[in-house]
Amino acid sequence: MKKLTLLASASAVAVMGVAANAADSDDPIVIPIHNWSSQIVMSNVVGQMFEEMDLNVEYVTTDSQAVYESVRLGDVALELEVWEGAFGASFREALSKGGLHDAGDHDAVTREDWWYPMWTKDACPGLPDWKALNDCAAVFATAETGDKGRYLDGPVDWLKHGQERVEALGMDFVVVNAGSAAALWAEIGAAEAEKKPVVVFNWTPNFAEAVWPGEFVEFPAWEDGCDTDPSVGPNPDALYDCGNPATGYLKKAAWDGMKDKWPTAYCVLTKISFTNPQIAEMAKLVDTDELEPEDAAVEWLSANRGIVDPWINECSG
Numbered sequence: 001m002k003k004l005t006l007l008a009s010a011s012a013v014a015v016m017g018v019a020a021n022a023a024d025s026d027d028p029i030v031i032p033i034h035n036w037s038s039q040i041v042m043s044n045v046v047g048q049m050f051e052e053m054d055l056n057v058e059y060v061t062t063d064s065q066a067v068y069e070s071v072r073l074g075d076v077a078l079e080l081e082v083w084e085g086a087f088g089a090s091f092r093e094a095l096s097k098g099g100l101h102d103a104g105d106h107d108a109v110t111r112e113d114w115w116y117p118m119w120t121k122d123a124c125p126g127l128p129d130w131k132a133l134n135d136c137a138a139v140f141a142t143a144e145t146g147d148k149g150r151y152l153d154g155p156v157d158w159l160k161h162g163q164e165r166v167e168a169l170g171m172d173f174v175v176v177n178a179g180s181a182a183a184l185w186a187e188i189g190a191a192e193a194e195k196k197p198v199v200v201f202n203w204t205p206n207f208a209e210a211v212w213p214g215e216f217v218e219f220p221a222w223e224d225g226c227d228t229d230p231s232v233g234p235n236p237d238a239l240y241d242c243g244n245p246a247t248g249y250l251k252k253a254a255w256d257g258m259k260d261k262w263p264t265a266y267c268v269l270t271k272i273s274f275t276n277p278q279i280a281e282m283a284k285l286v287d288t289d290e291l292e293p294e295d296a297a298v299e300w301l302s303a304n305r306g307i308v309d310p311w312i313n314e315c316s317g
């Protein structure tokens with residue numbers, strides 16, 4: 001008897017959901033997944049919100065640069081984490097071709113750049129200045145890098161241009177690309193016991209800031225055009241002679257066709273705005289607590305109904 005009541009009320013909710021979103025297509029909303037934890041968890045959070053609204057969702061793993069072409073063509077419906085530093089150039093290029101648009105900023109302020117755990121400063125007290133880092137290059141030398149310092153950059157698809165920056169600024173560093181985000185955390189973790197100095201690619205918001213206090217290296221400040229116009233930045237003949245934006249945006253992007261095909265989901269997408277602590281928590285549930293991304297999303301959602309329910313309600317009326 002109890003079971004029957006539950007079933008009846010569950011289907012009543014489902015019917016209401018369909019009615020509320022009758023304008024939305026039954027085709028799956030394809031959400032792209034990349035290779036860092038907050039993006040994967042956020043994509044699952046939003047996918048689960050859409051499923052609660054009785055919409056269909058499909059996840060595809062895609063390259064984090066090529067995805068802007070996929071959004072533009074409607075092969076995927078949206079992108080939830082457009083980081084200015086890593087993806088600004090690909091996003092702007094796709095915008096100029098047409099087919100996708102800026103679906104609004106998250107509240108979060110982002111930074112992605114060369115970073116060190118605080119103990120590194122003991123061996124190189126002039127930090128965070130990049131020239132001081134370069135004067136300390138030998139401190140970061142390994143068997144693999146000879147008398148030059150080792151810098152562990154992000155996976156290649158994040159296009160961080162570490163090698164170009166080293167050349168543009170004449171630095172005594174060898175740039176090695178990590179195979180995965182996990183390799184970055186392993187490098188820091190391995191250095192921790194002996195407080196070995198290390199410099200690696202890192203970003204905020206991220207789980208790492210709660211685990212390892214640290215700082216970004218201060219490079220010549222980012223100026224628009226540093227990646228397209230050699231005359232911008234201190235080296236008049238080189239691109240990438242600046243740091244990444246220190247107060248970067250985090251945007252959402254949408255396929256232009258999304259608002260007609262899934263108007264309710266699109267409405268929710270435009271309302272979504274996550275903060276630095278919310279995004280750091282999404283990453284932590286996977287990278288520190290070791291949950292699977294789907295389970296991390298369930299957990300995050302259940303702890304944050306007060307944040308997401310108003311967005312869903314405002315769009316489902």
Ligand code: TMO
Nearest residue numbers: 036083086112203
């Ligand atoms: C693109 N990322 C946030 C990993 O720097």
